[in-house]
Amino acid sequence: MSQHIFGADKFSLDTPVLCIDLDVMESNIEKMARYCREHGVDWRPHSKCHKTPAIAMRQIEAGAIGTTCPKTSEAEVMAQGGVRDILIANMVVGERKLERIAAMRRWADPIVACDHYAQVEPLAAVCRRRGVTVRVLIEVNIGLDRVGIRPGSDTLALAQAIDKLEGVELAGIMGYEGHLLTISDLSEKEEKIRTAMKVLVGCAESIRAAGIACDIVSAGGTGSFHITAQCPGITELQAGGGIFMDPFYRNTCQVKDLEYALTVLATVVSRPQLDRAVLDCGRKTMNPDVHMPVLAGDHDAEVVRLSAEHCELKLGTKSQGLQIGDKVELVVGYGDFTTVLHDEFFGFRKNQLETVWPILGRGKLQ
Amino acid sequence: MSQHIFGADKFSLDTPVLCIDLDVMESNIEKMARYCREHGVDWRPHSKCHKTPAIAMRQIEAGAIGTTCPKTSEAEVMAQGGVRDILIANMVVGERKLERIAAMRRWADPIVACDHYAQVEPLAAVCRRRGVTVRVLIEVNIGLDRVGIRPGSDTLALAQAIDKLEGVELAGIMGYEGHLLTISDLSEKEEKIRTAMKVLVGCAESIRAAGIACDIVSAGGTGSFHITAQCPGITELQAGGGIFMDPFYRNTCQVKDLEYALTVLATVVSRPQLDRAVLDCGRKTMNPDVHMPVLAGDHDAEVVRLSAEHCELKLGTKSQGLQIGDKVELVVGYGDFTTVLHDEFFGFRKNQLETVWPILGRGKLQ
Numbered sequence: 101m102s103q104h105i106f107g108a109d110k111f112s113l114d115t116p117v118l119c120i121d122l123d124v125m126e127s128n129i130e131k132m133a134r135y136c137r138e139h140g141v142d143w144r145p146h147s148k149c150h151k152t153p154a155i156a157m158r159q160i161e162a163g164a165i166g167t168t169c170p171k172t173s174e175a176e177v178m179a180q181g182g183v184r185d186i187l188i189a190n191m192v193v194g195e196r197k198l199e200r201i202a203a204m205r206r207w208a209d210p211i212v213a214c215d216h217y218a219q220v221e222p223l224a225a226v227c228r229r230r231g232v233t234v235r236v237l238i239e240v241n242i243g244l245d246r247v248g249i250r251p252g253s254d255t256l257a258l259a260q261a262i263d264k265l266e267g268v269e270l271a272g273i274m275g276y277e278g279h280l281l282t283i284s285d286l287s288e289k290e291e292k293i294r295t296a297m298k299v300l301v302g303c304a305e306s307i308r309a310a311g312i313a314c315d316i317v318s319a320g321g322t323g324s325f326h327i328t329a330q331c332p333g334i335t336e337l338q339a340g341g342g343i344f345m346d347p348f349y350r351n352t353c354q355v356k357d358l359e360y361a362l363t364v365l366a367t368v369v370s371r372p373q374l375d376r377a378v379l380d381c382g383r384k385t386m387n388p389d390v391h392m393p394v395l396a397g398d399h400d401a402e403v404v405r406l407s408a409e410h411c412e413l414k415l416g417t418k419s420q421g422l423q424i425g426d427k428v429e430l431v432v433g434y435g436d437f438t439t440v441l442h443d444e445f446f447g448f449r450k451n452q453l454e455t456v457w458p459i460l461g462r463g464k465l466q
Numbered sequence: 467m468s469q470h471i472f473g474a475d476k477f478s479l480d481t482p483v484l485c486i487d488l489d490v491m492e493s494n495i496e497k498m499a500r501y502c503r504e505h506g507v508d509w510r511p512h513s514k515c516h517k518t519p520a521i522a523m524r525q526i527e528a529g530a531i532g533t534t535c536p537k538t539s540e541a542e543v544m545a546q547g548g549v550r551d552i553l554i555a556n557m558v559v560g561e562r563k564l565e566r567i568a569a570m571r572r573w574a575d576p577i578v579a580c581d582h583y584a585q586v587e588p589l590a591a592v593c594r595r596r597g598v599t600v601r602v603l604i605e606v607n608i609g610l611d612r613v614g615i616r617p618g619s620d621t622l623a624l625a626q627a628i629d630k631l632e633g634v635e636l637a638g639i640m641g642y643e644g645h646l647l648t649i650s651d652l653s654e655k656e657e658k659i660r661t662a663m664k665v666l667v668g669c670a671e672s673i674r675a676a677g678i679a680c681d682i683v684s685a686g687g688t689g690s691f692h693i694t695a696q697c698p699g700i701t702e703l704q705a706g707g708g709i710f711m712d713p714f715y716r717n718t719c720q721v722k723d724l725e726y727a728l729t730v731l732a733t734v735v736s737r738p739q740l741d742r743a744v745l746d747c748g749r750k751t752m753n754p755d756v757h758m759p760v761l762a763g764d765h766d767a768e769v770v771r772l773s774a775e776h777c778e779l780k781l782g783t784k785s786q787g788l789q790i791g792d793k794v795e796l797v798v799g800y801g802d803f804t805t806v807l808h809d810e811f812f813g814f815r816k817n818q819l820e821t822v823w824p825i826l827g828r829g830k831l832q
Contacts, residue, residue, distance in 0.1 A: 193734070246776055383755070466481065
């Protein structure tokens, strides 16, 4: 990293390069933290969009209580980077991972999600053997129909079974309203999210009514967090992607008050036609699955095709002066799937290179 | 890597893990090399599917003349790994990359593609300054309409201009029939590929008729190589992905005589319904864009949804005994976009771990 030219102008760098506008990211972090604070919920932002302890620590400085991860090995990266309170919002299965969780417990405080006794019992056994206690959280299916136990008596029965196990401690429950993020009618979206959250909160209440502690009721992605934070009984939000913001969140989920922070700087490498330019970044640099990248600035150009290593722009009349060698900046359509393609974030303030963060959680798939 | 348990049984490993069946890969390499040999064309396999010098060297041992790369930094990885003859089948633009190409010329023999004088002239200037000569190859648009110069007088004029430049040497031309790989009617596919190759070969002939050497006429992806190798005048094939083979090549491109070598081993982490199992690998582990992954073995289960970290299987009656903790192997739908998500290939022979190859070209995006 010592070869990086700190202070360099963004547009002088070789391409493609994954860029964070630090002022914008910090403003987004502050806005999300403030929104949670104002609505009386904790913020445990998902780190899937950045996978970088340096960024998780900025969120914690702004008021986040910890972080959310999808994988054991990502949780380890966060713990190594100084994060203590880490929700692994996924089922952890297999002896080796359970040993890693128990080992991590000595230097961090992970919470592991579960939706079946068959996941919790082996974890409890490993924890007892290692002399530690690990928190667990029940994932409830609130309509996404992916993982999660059925709300109601099934959830209560699992909570009661966990309550009897030594080596684990029930920390609470979680649900994810991922199937409701993209409803275009905003009042319908709000109504459906409120209904889903009532189901989740109802589970917590029935667990508590049975005399079992259920402190955490966790939910909320960036596409829904403004609504979910206002639902009574929700104690914490996992929304994380909003720190980068994306055209997906803005256009598809109608999130308004955050700004774009994550871009790819690219170079025009071919100009085969008057209205076509080709950039040096394709699907191996920017994933277009959830939302196509869009040009930053006021170009009248549009991304029309991405292949492995090529990004094709259709140029309007104002953009047709683009030449081979010119640089173009693209807003990443949806950050999560693009971050994992890169080794480093390049952080800029007013377009000057301020920091390079290795994406330490990239490739941590186990 | 010393912690890897060489000799271990595949199904004893933690998951998810990206697996190569070495016997199958070696057999595919041998079949592709032999096919090229029998049809009198050189084999310069694209390394985009593996990005791993250890595998490129296996291909060269089997008869390949070198390798094909899409990026300068990937070419450097290949050169560092001992590959000498490296086609960068993409336009290279920008002073820093041109300096890297000129530096690489001292210890390898790269060829750089171009489709415009504005790319070649700066390369020639850097090469003259550094006292080296670099080979270039003109990419011709044979119908893919992505990059590439127009065939005919434009191509000839560019060849003549390159011929006058000191610092570069015209090595030949290339074209990619990528738009014809998925034509379902096989006689129509063959006819269209033959027509496209005639256009490409015609360009080579007109360059030679003008007294300029044009030794290389390069084309061919895995989805078309059986046909392209038989087209008169084609001197080398770039087809590379066939060493792993994929359901995309088999089902969509109708390539028959190669076998699946690339899989992801995964674990069942949730069993929310009788007919649904969820695995610990999603889009950040296996990219489903070009073709969904398919189950290896004789399960009556099907991949129906992939989210970032979840792979949902719909289970038939035979598979409904799958339990939390069971391991499942999935054939990667299309290798290229999955390889870049991983740090290492785990190579197995008869399901025993034989080697772990770091994917050294991963993240080399410049």
